[in-house]
Amino acid sequence: MATSYSLPLQERVPLKNTLQRTSDLLILLLLLSLLSYRLISLHAHGFLFLLSFLCESWFTFIWILITFVKWSPVSFKTYPQNLLKKFDELPAVDMFVTTADPKLEPPIITVNTVLSLLTVEYPVEKLACYVSDDGASPATFYSLVQASNFAKLWVPFCKKYDVRVRAPSVYFSTEFSPSSSPDFVKDWKHVKDEYEKLCRRIENACKDEHAEVLKSDEFADFSEIERGNHPSIVKVIWENKNEVEDGIPHLIYVSREKRPNHPHHFKAGAMNVLARVSGVMTNAPFMLNVDCDMFANNPEVVLHGMCLLFGFPHEIHSGYVQAPQQFHGGLQDDPFGNQLVVFQRKIGGGMAGLQGPLYAGTGCFHRRKAIYGSPPDLPQFHKHDVVSNKEPQLVFGDSRELLDSAVHIMSENIEFRSANFIDISRRIEAAKRVASCTYEFNTCWGKEIGWVYGSMTEDILTGLRIQAMGWESKYLTLDPVAFLGNAPTGGPASLTQHKRWATGLLEVLLGPNNPLLAVIYKSLRFRQFLAYLMLNVWAVRSSIELCYSVLPAYCFLKNTSFLPKVNEPAMLIPLGLFISYNVGTLMEYWECGLTTRAWWNNQRMQRIYALTSWLFGLIGVVLKLMGLSETIFEVTRKDQNSDDGKLDPRRFTFDSSPVFVPGTAVVLLNVVALVVGLVRIMVNGGEEEEGDGTGVGEFVCSVWVVLSFWPFVKGFFGKGSYGIPWGTIFKAAALVLLFVQMFVK
Ligand SMILES: O=c1ccn([C@@H]2O[C@H](COP(=O)(O)OP(=O)(O)O[C@H]3O[C@H](CO)[C@@H](O)[C@H](O)[C@H]3O)[C@@H](O)[C@H]2O)c(=O)[nH]1
Numbered sequence: 001m002a003t004s005y006s007l008p009l010q011e012r013v014p015l016k017n018t019l020q021r022t023s024d025l026l027i028l029l030l031l032l033s034l035l036s037y038r039l040i041s042l043h044a045h046g047f048l049f050l051l052s053f054l055c056e057s058w059f060t061f062i063w064i065l066i067t068f069v070k071w072s073p074v075s076f077k078t079y080p081q082n083l084l085k086k087f088d089e090l091p092a093v094d095m096f097v098t099t100a101d102p103k104l105e106p107p108i109i110t111v112n113t114v115l116s117l118l119t120v121e122y123p124v125e126k127l128a129c130y131v132s133d134d135g136a137s138p139a140t141f142y143s144l145v146q147a148s149n150f151a152k153l154w155v156p157f158c159k160k161y162d163v164r165v166r167a168p169s170v171y172f173s174t175e176f177s178p179s180s181s182p183d184f185v186k187d188w189k190h191v192k193d194e195y196e197k198l199c200r201r202i203e204n205a206c207k208d209e210h211a212e213v214l215k216s217d218e219f220a221d222f223s224e225i226e227r228g229n230h231p232s233i234v235k236v237i238w239e240n241k242n243e244v245e246d247g248i249p250h251l252i253y254v255s256r257e258k259r260p261n262h263p264h265h266f267k268a269g270a271m272n273v274l275a276r277v278s279g280v281m282t283n284a285p286f287m288l289n290v291d292c293d294m295f296a297n298n299p300e301v302v303l304h305g306m307c308l309l310f311g312f313p314h315e316i317h318s319g320y321v322q323a324p325q326q327f328h329g330g331l332q333d334d335p336f337g338n339q340l341v342v343f344q345r346k347i348g349g350g351m352a353g354l355q356g357p358l359y360a361g362t363g364c365f366h367r368r369k370a371i372y373g374s375p376p377d378l379p380q381f382h383k384h385d386v387v388s389n390k391e392p393q394l395v396f397g398d399s400r401e402l403l404d405s406a407v408h409i410m411s412e413n414i415e416f417r418s419a420n421f422i423d424i425s426r427r428i429e430a431a432k433r434v435a436s437c438t439y440e441f442n443t444c445w446g447k448e449i450g451w452v453y454g455s456m457t458e459d460i461l462t463g464l465r466i467q468a469m470g471w472e473s474k475y476l477t478l479d480p481v482a483f484l485g486n487a488p489t490g491g492p493a494s495l496t497q498h499k500r501w502a503t504g505l506l507e508v509l510l511g512p513n514n515p516l517l518a519v520i521y522k523s524l525r526f527r528q529f530l531a532y533l534m535l536n537v538w539a540v541r542s543s544i545e546l547c548y549s550v551l552p553a554y555c556f557l558k559n560t561s562f563l564p565k566v567n568e569p570a571m572l573i574p575l576g577l578f579i580s581y582n583v584g585t586l587m588e589y590w591e592c593g594l595t596t597r598a599w600w601n602n603q604r605m606q607r608i609y610a611l612t613s614w615l616f617g618l619i620g621v622v623l624k625l626m627g628l629s630e631t632i633f634e635v636t637r638k639d640q641n642s643d644d645g646k647l648d649p650r651r652f653t654f655d656s657s658p659v660f661v662p663g664t665a666v667v668l669l670n671v672v673a674l675v676v677g678l679v680r681i682m683v684n685g686g687e688e689e690e691g692d693g694t695g696v697g698e699f700v701c702s703v704w705v706v707l708s709f710w711p712f713v714k715g716f717f718g719k720g721s722y723g724i725p726w727g728t729i730f731k732a733a734a735l736v737l738l739f740v741q742m743f744v745k
């Protein structure tokens with residue numbers, strides 16, 4: 001096993017952030033001054049100041065959380081070369097890919113992800129790749145079969161020429177260098193040619209579900225089934241029977257059983273099936289999971305991951321290893337504010353210095369043991385342990401094969417035992433059984449073990465469960481980056497994604513496994529709790545932001561103010577805040593190598609998400625609490641060329657979804673308010689009338705709201721999907737009228 005203890009596998013590097021801390025504290029100080037000012041002058045101003053005070057208290061609260069989370073960032077360097085010197089043998093890894101819908105997630109995307117995983121630099125006999133298809137699509141299955149044939153060319157090609165990006169679509173999107181050897185050029189052309197043929201075959205199969213190629217016996221399981229109503233399908237596409245050097249890892253297709261009246265728990269349900277199916281087949285002690293669009297961009301990624309899993313004195317220090325979500329082919333300057341670069345760097349890096357990063361749902365290495373509900377192997381952590389307190393059948397279910405495999409996982413020091421070549425084809429029946437929709441009845445799946453149910457952000461909830469058991473997690477930031485995926489484009493897709501996140505995050509806070517209980521009764525650490533809290537309240541934040549963006553408009557309509565006047569010294573506080581917040585956040589963008597444009601796009605999208613997606617997230621959760629509706633996982637569209645290039649991908653688009661109504665209403669209200677204010681100045685010529693008058697502060701605020709919602713302003717005049725539908729405009733106008741009627745008169 002271990003041969004040398006002196007070789008480090010990782011190094012913890014604290015990141016310098018004096019400037020960041022100063023800027024964050026300055027903003028906090030100004031926020032506190034603003035609150036004091038409100039309190040002192042409350043009696044003279046009354047209700048409007050009270051309302052402002054409440055909103056600003058909330059902003060201060062969030063800012064305190066953010067400051068805490070960003071306070072002591074770290075990063076980790078990894079040394080995979082030492083891994084190979086230190087251990088004679090590496091542990092096995094099961095790799096999971098999830099896909100759900102062949103229309104929204106074209107199989108060629110999944111195929112590229114799978115090919116990038118099959119070619120990672122790691123002993124082939126230690127790897128297995130499982131694909132979960134919630135779409136039960138013969139086209140997806142066909143694509144994977146074709147891909148496994150292509151892999152017989154692709155794997156040796158990548159290893160022979162040390163290809164750096166092993167997703168063929170990305171690799172072949174650039175030409176080879178002119179100085180390449182003739183041998184290489186010949187191979188390159190041949191493999192590229194074969195890849196193009198593969199693409200065409202897949203495309204044809206996707207066009208026509210009844211295509212001739214989908215008729216052979218191999219596809220019998222898919223004939224006459226409905227998408228939400230079919231038995232489990234498990235197929236071994238490729239079994240690696242001998243350990244040849246250029247071999248290909250096992251590839252297994254899984255489509256779990258679905259029945260109309262059984263809740264299937266979306267992605268979390270799919271992940272639990274993958275955990276069980278792989279448990280009865282290869283049962284690797286470690287698992288890597290990625291979404292179908294997240295290809296491995298760094299072929300050494302698994303080796304680096306192992307460095308963080310084994311680089312610490314005790315297993316407790318890395319329950320899971322998460323790579324930041326990064327995106328491929330992202331639009332210039334991040335027009336939809338969803339490339340999350342600064343978020344990953346600042347919040348991700350900050351959390352890496354606490355108990356560890358959140359589980360982000362993709363690009364994560366898991367310890368199977370932690371997924372199975374085991375606490376770290378230390379005496380103080382056994383008090384919340386379901387696994388040792390309950391009958392195994394009541395924890396894992398009654399599959400003999402699964403129970404045996406789980407016992408193996410829970411036993412000590414299994415990590416480095418060599419892979420025993422079990423005949424995985426003989427495990428298909430066992431696999432189908434654990435993939436059935438009744439298997440989880442009267443077990444702990446989805447509660448104390450596995451991926452946790454009850455939130456649209458199953459990832460956050462599952463990571464929280466693991467950290468609540470005392471595990472830390474580690475952040476894997478590599479260069480070249482570990483994994484790359486697709487960020488949604490266009491208004492509807494981006495807003496839907498944020499709506500799901502806001503919903504899910506709030507579900508976590510209100511659910512039985514919330515961070516507050518975890519910090520009080522379990523082993524979640526305090527600052528880690530603050531980090532979860534900061535995210536969990538996104539949806540709540542929407543109502544506060546809504547109130548604050550309506551305030552300046554209200555002031556114009558009533559000819560009053562909620563901010564100090566220019567000639568009052570107190571005006572310096574909001575002015576200072578406005579400047580320091582914008583300069584402070586702009587500096588973060590520059591520090592991450594981003595443009596001022598990207599900063600502005602993110603600022604404005606934050607406001608837009610808050611008043612659209614997050615607000616609907618809040619409403620969704622309230623309706624769920626009242627038992628009026630269920631929240632559902634809406635899958636994000638992955639192909640960017642779905643409109644055949646007719647639309648400019650950078651422009652904001654609309655559809656008739658109600659999610660656009662509140663944003664439209666806020667813009668309308670502020671525009672009306674600005675017009676009223678302007679007319680008042682022209683009519684009165686600056687002379688006093690009743691009310692204490694609206695000042696420059698309110699003017700700046702109103703203009704800022706309108707600028708933040710500029711895509712909506714353009715949407716009033718846009719055509720087709722660039723325009724806000726008339727129905728939405730009418731509904732928004734009705735809301736504005738209602739508001740004026742109720743509050744202004
Ligand atoms: O019923 C379902 C629904 C989704 N998925 C898969 O879940 C993944 C994520 O779905 P996607 O539509 O891409 O959502 P995103 O918003 O891009 O996903 C982010 O947010 C999710 C939680 O909301 C996490 O699960 C993801 O890992 C994270 O990348 C995809 O591979 C889907 O195929 C399923 O397998 N079954």
Ligand SMILES: [Mn+2]
Nearest residue numbers: 291293486636
């Ligand atoms: Mn995605």
